[in-house]
Amino acid sequence: MKAEFFELAGRLERALQAGEVLLLGLDAERSDFVRFNRGRVRQAGSVEQRTLEVRLLRAGRQASATLELGGGGEADFALARDALARLREALDGLPEDPWLLINEVPASSESERRGVLPAAEAVVEQVVDAAQGRDLVGIYAGGTILRGFANSLGQRNWHSVDSFNFDWSLHGPGGAVKAATAGFEWEESALVEKLDAASRELARLGVAPRALAPGEVRAYLAPRALEELMGLLAWDGFSARARATKQSPLLRMAHGALLSPAVTIVEHSAEGIAPSFQEDGFVKPPALTLIEGGRLGAALVAPRTAKEYGLEPNGAEAGESPESLELAPGTLPAQDVLAALDTGLYISNLWYLNYSDRAAARITGMTRFATFWVEGGRIVAPVGAMRFDDSLYRMLGENLEALTRERELLLDPSTYEGRSTASARLPGALLRALRFTL
Amino acid sequence: MRARFRKLRSSAEFWSLRLHAERAQRYAMRQDTLLPPSVALDCGVMLTAVAGGGYGYCATSDLSQAGLQRALDRASAWAAATRAKGVIRFDARDMPAPRGEYAGPLGEDPPSRGAIHDLLADECRGARIDDRIVERSAAVHLFEDQRLYLTNSGADLQQRFRYTLPWARVTANAGPETQSRSLEQAQQGGFERIGTARFQGCGARLADEALQLLLAPNCPSGTMDLLLMPDQMMLQIHESIGHPLELDRILGDERNYAGTSFVTPEMFGSYRYGSALLNVSYDPTRAEEFASYRWDDDGTPAKKVWLIRDGILVAPLGARLSQARAGLQGTANARASNWNRPPIDRMANLNVEPGASTLEAMIASIERGVLMRSNVSWSIDDARNKFQFGCEWGERIEDGKRVGVVKNPNYRGVSATFWRSLRMVGDASTFEVHGTLNCGKGEPNQAVHCGHAAPACLFSGVEVFGGG
Known part of the structure; x- marks a missing residue:
């Protein structure tokens, strides 16, 4: 696909007229998706998609078209050449785009990560065998993700990764346990090990649940629970444009509000699995500190935002959301979490977070999957889904008691339109109090 | 082709x-x-x-x-x-x-x-x-x-x-x-x-x-009447009627991602979902509505189906395959977001039918309450029961009159009881057709568009609060 994409770029470049600049972006994947319910197959299939964005620039104007490529060769070239012709016409009569900014210094790169993935049919055999007698629900998504960029200024970028993400949960009469097996090399033994661990945890949900009245409770958020919180913050929390237009949920940090000094958040592109380049050809820095010691740090600056507000672009995509987020570790050993929690809620997962008051960073959401009541450092009972409603400045500020020393790398299982390349490396967080309302 | x-x-x-x-x-x-x-x-x-x-x-x-x-x-x-x-x-x-x-x-x-x-x-x-x-x-x-x-x-x-x-x-x-x-x-x-x-x-x-x-001041806090305008009714219907009635959720397909439902198969035909004023339909026949179609993506012809009648739960949102699995009659709603995703049970057009009250009569009946419009925040548990929603716009109502704008209006409740507090349903003059582009569900994930038409509706005894 790489040679095909770059050949297509070369042919289209040769079709350009004087003063025109061409940018091409490829977003493709070959994926197998197998959906499971009750330890059996619900839907299985394969998807091959190859989306090409063609952008034409001339005299400070630009227009773009997105196409679905077909079988390659002449047919794809004809499709892209026709799009180019239509874009040429579209540029006529457009005003200059004052916020147009592309990378004009070629920064080519190649990144190919080959994985060890068995045929998806073999994965099905292994999962159905291993799940026998268990109520497993979830999805296996595996295959190759491809990203490409080319421009007529001589830049060529390629990113290819073979990966899988088996995102699943085990269900029993008392509740459910969430787990995942994700990475670049599928190992049946790792699946069996995780299934057994999840089964043991599921057994703990079999006892009578504890009902808690609304109010403040000491709580531990496991890395997957914290991932939901970070996911909400990623929605404009680190965006330079949101900051400039006063719509960031971290607005009050610009007016003096602070998080705990233990909170340092970094967009660590060098350690993620997302491409190192973006749609305007800019390359991401290896790391960018977004929150440093509880204080507002750098923002993610997309090229258009940079031009509009007189900032330096730093490789952010147009949406200015982090893709390789890291929260710095703390000092609490993971094995001591229950003892440090002493009495309170152990929360494995959060769910469906949103803002009660965005400007005040007040957040609501639900607990989901395995949540336990802990007394004297021992799990005593599961707790059903509860709603919290609390301020970020309390959760990761005055009420943050500790972060764990160990962190988990969590690969985003999201597959809207295509398989995500986002990831997060997070510790767990021990909170002195979390406010529950329902 | x-x-x-x-x-x-x-x-x-x-x-x-x-x-x-x-x-x-x-x-x-x-x-x-x-x-x-x-x-x-x-x-x-x-x-x-x-x-x-x-x-x-x-x-x-x-x-x-x-x-x-x-x-x-x-x-x-x-x-x-x-x-x-x-x-x-x-x-x-x-x-x-x-x-x-x-x-x-x-x-x-x-x-x-x-x-x-x-x-x-x-x-x-x-x-x-x-x-x-x-x-x-x-x-x-x-x-x-x-x-x-x-x-x-x-x-x-x-x-x-x-x-x-x-x-x-x-x-x-x-x-x-x-x-x-x-x-x-x-x-x-x-x-x-x-x-x-x-x-x-x-x-x-x-x-x-x-x-x-x-x-404006923050929305007041307390238990009071809540008047939802049609553009917020859209969200209320979507999250706390639509998703719980999706038959594939009830059958467990979505338990790892979008979630399950507090509704169980035995409830159809007898469960009191809302007050007697609540009438809900799956209606693909209102042509201008966002998700109207003649056949679903599995080729089943689409027709109007009552899901809740006079407050009683009648039918699920389940397509041909789910109907066979559950032994229930449903709707033509096997839908795929695009060519690269398989059809699953989705909402399409899901509407609350108009009632008999004018907006003026509803406002006049309120001793203390808040009118809300335009959704800005939504959160609900994985069984689609405990919800909290927020709106862009609120107006305080005292003794039957609108008395001022309030900011950050929010409310929370439980689906299983919320609809039973439906006290008045707006007439056709309050009825509006809305829709949403991005309803997320499914593994692999799919975002589809849905239509929701509703009148203004008045609920009593709702927990309302503001920001800060």
Whole structure:
């Protein structure tokens, strides 16, 4: 696909007229998706998609078209050449785009990560065998993700990764346990090990649940629970444009509000699995500190935002959301979490977070999957889904008691339109109090 | 495509082809600056095969004869590989083979590009009424969607849809306080939708309302009456009626992602979902509504079905396959977001039917309450029971009168009891047709569009609160 994409770029470049600049972006994947319910197959299939964005620039104007490529060769070239012709016409009569900014210094790169993935049919055999007698629900998504960029200024970028993400949960009469097996090399033994661990945890949900009245409770958020919180913050929390237009949920940090000094958040592109380049050809820095010691740090600056507000672009995509987020570790050993929690809620997962008051960073959401009541450092009972409603400045500020020393790398299982390349490396967080309302 | 389909061969007992071809154009202006125009042309197919009780699919954008045959071979291989391993035993004899054509309302063609730019510029400029206005955006999205469904058993369905979506948003700020107002209307049809959405003039109106919110007190807290206008009813219906009634959730398919439901199969026919004033329908026949169609993506003909009648739960949102699994009658709602995703049970048009009360009568009946419109925040548990929703706009009502704007209006409740507190249902004069572009669900994930039409509705004894 790489040679095909770059050949297509070369042919289209040769079709350009004087003063025109061409940018091409490829977003493709070959994926197998197998959906499971009750330890059996619900839907299985394969998807091959190859989306090409063609952008034409001339005299400070630009227009773009997105196409679905077909079988390659002449047919794809004809499709892209026709799009180019239509874009040429579209540029006529457009005003200059004052916020147009592309990378004009070629920064080519190649990144190919080959994985060890068995045929998806073999994965099905292994999962159905291993799940026998268990109520497993979830999805296996595996295959190759491809990203490409080319421009007529001589830049060529390629990113290819073979990966899988088996995102699943085990269900029993008392509740459910969430787990995942994700990475670049599928190992049946790792699946069996995780299934057994999840089964043991599921057994703990079999006892009578504890009902808690609304109010403040000491709580531990496991890395997957914290991932939901970070996911909400990623929605404009680190965006330079949101900051400039006063719509960031971290607005009050610009007016003096602070998080705990233990909170340092970094967009660590060098350690993620997302491409190192973006749609305007800019390359991401290896790391960018977004929150440093509880204080507002750098923002993610997309090229258009940079031009509009007189900032330096730093490789952010147009949406200015982090893709390789890291929260710095703390000092609490993971094995001591229950003892440090002493009495309170152990929360494995959060769910469906949103803002009660965005400007005040007040957040609501639900607990989901395995949540336990802990007394004297021992799990005593599961707790059903509860709603919290609390301020970020309390959760990761005055009420943050500790972060764990160990962190988990969590690969985003999201597959809207295509398989995500986002990831997060997070510790767990021990909170002195979390406010529950329902 | 039909000729190529006829040449396909497979050892499977049943196979189908579903083609989606979409053209999407986006015109947008922000801060009086025209954003680069974009057009998206998307076209691909999903081949599905059923063999020996197994089922498989393969989606491709390679529409050549060889590309289609490769996809069918892969789908057939999946069907063979999953036979005797499935939750369901598929039977080729159950697959419908309808034939027909349908076109939704196509309406007026869009004007010239320049005229659309002028329209957006007027609204963007119109919102520049005060230095505290920090962001002004206006956009029009135009979509055309064609779907073709063919089966080796003779089905041949062609459907065509057009959508015109006006959108605008204005944000005001003063120090640590930011408030926004927005306009969004999602319906089928042509450019006449710009007029019905009251798009012209919205810039100044939204800016004025955002400034009012900036100066307004927080929404009061307490248990009180809640008057939801149709654009917030959309969200309320979607989250706390639509999702809980999806039959695939009830059957457990979504337990790892979108969640399950507090509704169980035994409840259909007897469970009191809401007060006797609550009447809810799945209605694909209201042509202008966002998710109207003649057949779903599995070829089942769509017709109006009552889901809740006089407050009693009657039927689920479940398509042909889920109906067979659950032994319940349902709806034609097997829908796929695009050619690269398989159909699953989705909401389509889900409506609360109008009642008998005027808006004035509802307001007059309120001793202490809040009117809310325009959703801004939504959160609900995975069984679709404990919810908390927030709106852009609130108005306090005291002793039967509107007495002032309030900011950050929120409310929370439990689906299983909330609808029983429905005290008055607005008449046809309060009824509006809305829709949403992004309902997320499914593994792999799919975002589909849904339609929700409703009158204004009054609920009593709701926990209401503000921000801060």
